[in-house]
Amino acid sequence: MVGRTLLSVAIIGGGPGGLGTAIALSQLPFLHVTLYEKNPEPREAGAGISLSTNAWKVLDLLGASDGVKGGSNSDTHQRNAYTGNILSITKHPENSAADTRGAIRARRTRLQSALLAKVPDNLIQFSKKLIALENVPGGGVRLVFDDATEVNADLVVGADGIHSIVRRVLFPDHKLRFTGNTAFRVIVPKSRLAHLPDITSTTAWWWGEAGHVYFSGVDDENETDDPLFEITVRSYKEPDVPGKTVIWGIPASNEKVASRVSSFDKRVQDAVSVVQEGEWGEFATFAGSRLSKITGWEKVALIGDASHPLSGAFGSGATFAMEDGWVLARALEYSQFTSRPVHDALEIFNAIRSPYYARMYEHLDEVGARMQQFKSESTNFDEFLQAKINNFLYGDKDFIYKNDIGKVWEDYLTSAK
Template sequence: MTVDASIRNLRVAVIGGGPGGLATAIALSKIPNVSVNLYEQASLLREVGAGISIGANTWNVLELLGVADTLTSGHPTWTILNMNGRSGEELDRRERPRGGITRPPIRTQRTELQKALLAHVKPGVIQLSKRLARMVDKGRKGVELYFEDGTVVEADLVVGADGIRSVVRDAAWPSYEIKFTGTTIWRTLLPWDAVKDLDPRFEITGWWHTPTTHVYFSPVGEGLWEIASRAWQDPATNSASKKSWGVPVENAYVESYFTEYLPKIREALARVPSGGWREFAAFAGPELAQLTAWNNKVVLVGDSSHALSGAFGSGAGFAIEDGWILAQALAYWKNDTSKALPLFDAIRLPYYSRMYAHLAAEADRRATKLKDLGDPTFDERVRNKIITDGGKDMSWIYQNDIGAVWKEHIDRLEKDKELV
């Protein structure tokens, strides 16, 4: 096989073994002259959490990666509910259109997505027990990465796929700061048979709300059922550790936040086996002006690039899209990072900017509505916090076709070349 001599050799270090890191490694491994290694701090590659949503946007990019057919487990989420957690009143029911859909939206276990992605990572790419300590910009020589076990690695390109608490971002954007949002999340999985006697509505994916908390119930396939519960406290008077991510917590502590709920909901929480809960403190940070740094030797993908703490419920999809676009940009520019990374920025940065703008507008809308209500009742406050589209078209997120987005940008780029 003849190799194009104009394609540069590129050593890529991907930091982080979540969905974004795995997808990036898969996509990069298909590019000629790219040597990719993925470094994960854990000694065993495992997902922390419970369920994950796979919608049209994520299916689209999984198809492009060749992974979609490997993900076979999950619960179809054609119907989504929003309920008043104290009264049981149905506040919003969304029926997703089924016409022309080849793959249904699903809620599945995070481990199932990880397993599907892992099946497509080439042997020898993943290096475990590699916790990144620091990075050094070596100019034209690339980047030196220092790991806590004493390993030193050189790379031409570093991909920060290490999440919202990114060490890569801390190194290349030292002034960037994430802050506790006030929200704490508790997640668990338990057998559906353990709770199916309580309420038939619990078999429908949905949120049950009070003004400052919610409980999310959903089957995730394989006979399992997910609970993801959240509580908000004013971050001005409450704090959390940046390291509080997936730590065990006592059942009684979790249940103490949800005493206002319907008895059936409280009973569902009480049926979680001892030691089953994991706690996650939600952090978020401001919009970045660029997703690339160090003269196009560092790039961020996934939550490290947009610290929004799961605001749209499709973070894995966004991260996988990032990895695929990065690989296409490198392939298009024959591994020339000075051209490929600005192209990646041009495609993905406006997308995340639009998300930040949407969230700001939604926060303003809610604040204005509460002000207009004057002294709102419990039920009015619950209604005001329900996340709906509000008449806005959200297909740019949930039906995003990243392949079509890429083609549109490249067609425009080729047209611009012809005009020069």
């Protein structure tokens, strides 16, 4: 950035991470920012999204927190999916004095709308699906879209999700694998479930051997007479299909979903049965190994799922992506102020965020090892399930859910002096 007053930035992808990055970067006067979204209009696939202290911290910094409301997750039940027995009732560990707003489950569209409202007019170009990018020696990055248009950007932010084309070009040897897990998601009016108070009265996980079902309100009940309610059926042992294409939000039949809970408690089956044909969305999950760095070509940064393909392992992916975008903005601002080149800003970004994701991968490896040990030592499913729930609830994840990204940046500035 030395000797330049304007840097062109192309953000690829209009999910929460791309939008949060657009908000943060557009506030820097030395940048010209454009976000390229493949869909013809704003669209957010999925159902609910979990927001905890870490989310509120970054949403406050982006000025978007007031627009996000949802159902409280303060009282969560863990249950045996076959018997319905309640094995644990707990308040989320992130519900504390750290932020009185606590943990909520909100419609993904609420988060999307809150972020969109803060993005400057005319910054987003829709119907722009990236098909290729090229490093221009001594220049920027050439971007090619499926409508045959091309642009050149000084800096590219890959916010294009777990199947990121930006990541594939930067790291062609990095491969994703199908995890075997598929989630079937839907949001329905809570009134449809009025005959099932055991389902609607709390946030709950109903655990089985080959899958689980998650129930949660996604609306602030003070806002509407008929709040919406989320049902997610997750199946752990779906068959891999060679050459499987991206399955994300495609319709799933009622029969297909019902077959995944056919051995579960009747209350779960009854809840699943209220969904009308055509409402279920199917989401096959993929994952990949940790990247050694999340930048490339000294002018490309990866954020969100593009940078850490963990397949929603912590239920906080949108927050991670917004944190990435905000830190990237701070690194660019700091480098501009200290008359340093853009690749120094990317090094700062990588130095802060890459170790954070490494810690997540390490945590998952540790949990996986413990789960295998529990499985080998347990004499029956109930014993294994209780061990699984204890591990799921009480593993040390404060570094995620209580993360204060503003303080992380302040700590970096202190260390850089």
